[in-house]
C-alpha cells in the first residue's frame with residue numbers, strides 16, 4: 001500500500017502567533033486518518049495571511065516535499081487579508097472549480113455565509129490542493145462533500161493510490177480503473 005504524503009496549511013494571523021490553538025489544521029489530520037487505510041505522513045504549516053508566504057508553503061509541499069494532497073484552511077473569504085485562494089490560483093497549473101462549487105453548495109445547507117467563501121482546488125506539479133474555510137466545524141462539512149472524488153483525481157495526476165475506509169467515506173473510481 002502506498003504511503004500518502006499530506007500537506008496541511010493553516011493560514012491564520014492569530015493561530016500562527018499562538019493567540020488561539022489551530023483546531024482546524026488538527027481536524028484535517030484527524031479526518032484524513034479516519035478516511036484512509038494508507039500510512040500517512042503529514043507535513044504541517046501554520047502561517048500568517050500573507051500571499052507570498054502561503055505560495056512558498058504550497059510550492060514547498062507540492063514541488064519539493066512531493067505531497068499527494070495539500071489541504072489548506074482559512075483565508076478564503078472576502079476580507080483584505082483573505083488571500084489563500086489567490087495564492088492557490090497563482091501556484092496551480094490547473095484549477096478544478098467543481099470542488100469549490102460542491103463545497104459551497106453543501107455548506108449553504110449549514111450556514112448562509114458559505115456563499116462568502118471563494119474556496120477552490122487545483123493541481124500544482126502532481127499535487128492536488130484543496131482550500132477549506134477557517135472555522136473548525138467547516139472542515140468535516142466540506143471534506144465529506146468532496147472527498148469521494150479525491151482518490152480518482154490523485155490517480156489521474158499520477159499521485160499516490162489512496163485506499164479508503166469504506167465504512168467512513170466512499171471513494172468513486174469509474175469502473176475498470
Ligand SMILES: Nc1ncnc2c1ncn2[C@@H]1O[C@H](COP(=O)(O)OP(=O)(O)OP(=O)(O)O)[C@@H](O)[C@H]1O
Pocket residue numbers: 010011012013014015020021022023024025049073074075133134135136
Ligand atoms: N485554525 C483555527 N483554529 C481554531 N479556530 C479557528 C481557526 N480559524 C478560525 N477559527 C475560528 O473561527 C473564527 C472565524 O474565522 P476566520 O477565518 O474569520 O478567522 P480570522 O478571524 O480570519 O483569523 P485571523 O484573523 O487570525 O487570520 C475565528 O475568530 C476563530 O474563532
Ligand SMILES: Nc1nc2c(c(=O)[nH]1)N[C@H]1C(S)=C(S)[C@@H](COP(=O)(O)O)O[C@H]1N2
Pocket residue numbers: 073074075076077078082106107110111113114115116117118132133134135137138139141142
Ligand atoms: N461548511 C462551512 N462553510 C463555511 C463556513 C462554515 O461555518 N461552514 N463559514 C463561512 C464563513 S462565515 C466565511 S466568512 C467563509 C470564509 O471563511 P474563511 O475566510 O475563514 O476561509 O467561509 C464560509 N464557509
